[in-house]
Amino acid sequence: MISHKNTGFVILSAVFGFMLAIQFQSIKQPAERDTRDMWQLREDLKKEQQTQSSLLTEIRKYDKLLETYKTQENKNPEAALEKTLAELKKEAGLTDVRGEGITITIDTLFKEELPGQEIKQISPELLKRLINELNSYDAEFISVNGRRVVNTTVIRDINGVTKIDGYSLRDYPIQINVISKNAAKLHNRIKASSTDENFAIDNLSLSISELQKNMTIPAYDDGIKTDYLKPAASEKGGMK
Numbered sequence: 281m282i283s284h285k286n287t288g289f290v291i292l293s294a295v296f297g298f299m300l301a302i303q304f305q306s307i308k309q310p311a312e313r314d315t316r317d318m319w320q321l322r323e324d325l326k327k328e329q330q331t332q333s334s335l336l337t338e339i340r341k342y343d344k345l346l347e348t349y350k351t352q353e354n355k356n357p358e359a360a361l362e363k364t365l366a367e368l369k370k371e372a373g374l375t376d377v378r379g380e381g382i383t384i385t386i387d388t389l390f391k392e393e394l395p396g397q398e399i400k401q402i403s404p405e406l407l408k409r410l411i412n413e414l415n416s417y418d419a420e421f422i423s424v425n426g427r428r429v430v431n432t433t434v435i436r437d438i439n440g441v442t443k444i445d446g447y448s449l450r451d452y453p454i455q456i457n458v459i460s461k462n463a464a465k466l467h468n469r470i471k472a473s474s475t476d477e478n479f480a481i482d483n484l485s486l487s488i489s490e491l492q493k494n495m496t497i498p499a500y501d502d503g504i505k506t507d508y509l510k511p512a513a514s515e516k517g518g519m520k
Contacts, residue, residue, distance in 0.1 A: 296374065328490065330412070350495075373421070373429075374499055374500060375499050381421075381492055381497075382459060382466065382495075383457050384455070384486065385454070385455055385486075386453060386485070387454075389479075400484075401442050402482070406484075407435055410475060411429060417460070417466045418460055419459070419466060420461055424449070425445055425449065426498060428499060428500040431496060445502055463465050464491060
């Protein structure tokens with residue numbers, strides 16, 4: 281018969297495996313890679329290196345959480361499990377978060393009535409490049425027009441319309457909220473970057489707010505896809 285303590289440990293291990301599998305999925309993008317130039321290859325390489333570094337950090341964090349749980353489970357296994365689950369839900373984007381951050385507003389650089397200027401939708405590539413840059417500046421939580429960005433978020437062009445997880449980004453302005461543990465540093469780095477020049481090429485402007493002390497970013501309200509996840513084989517003596 282399985283003890284209550286072992287049951288809690290098995291449940292926690294399963295949750296760890298599930299959350300770690302989610303971490304291995306980055307923001308998805310179309311598979312059109314045949315036409316990449318050298319600049320795009322370098323950007324992809326940099327992104328993969330950042331992803332690898334993030335995964336190693338996540339593995340170390342979950343190892344530490346597991347060790348903490350093993351230490352605490354004899355004292356109060358229910359409290360240890362609930363605390364860990366709350367932390368994992370926060371990391372997965374399933375809860376509202378509050379903290380210090382900034383708002384980035386994307387708008388048109390020129391009005392449509394100016395001759396020779398066409399107002400275009402923001403391209404998926406440009407938006408993903410901005411999000412990746414924010415992540416490289418230690419952004420902790422991000423939302424786009426109130427939609428929470430998580431590791432399984434899909435940003436792509438669907439029938440000529442840029443969408444984030446199926447929601448259209450057809451109208452301007454577009455607001456991106458960002459929370460960071462070191463929001464001042466993130467603010468200074470994005471202000472000093474040349475990101476706005478990339479947007480200006482597409483007739484778009486990029487404005488950055490001052491620091492906001494009590495910013496709220498909503499929880500991810502779509503179901504997290506687990507189509508390719510399978511339960512791990514149980515160990516001898518474990519649950520069947």
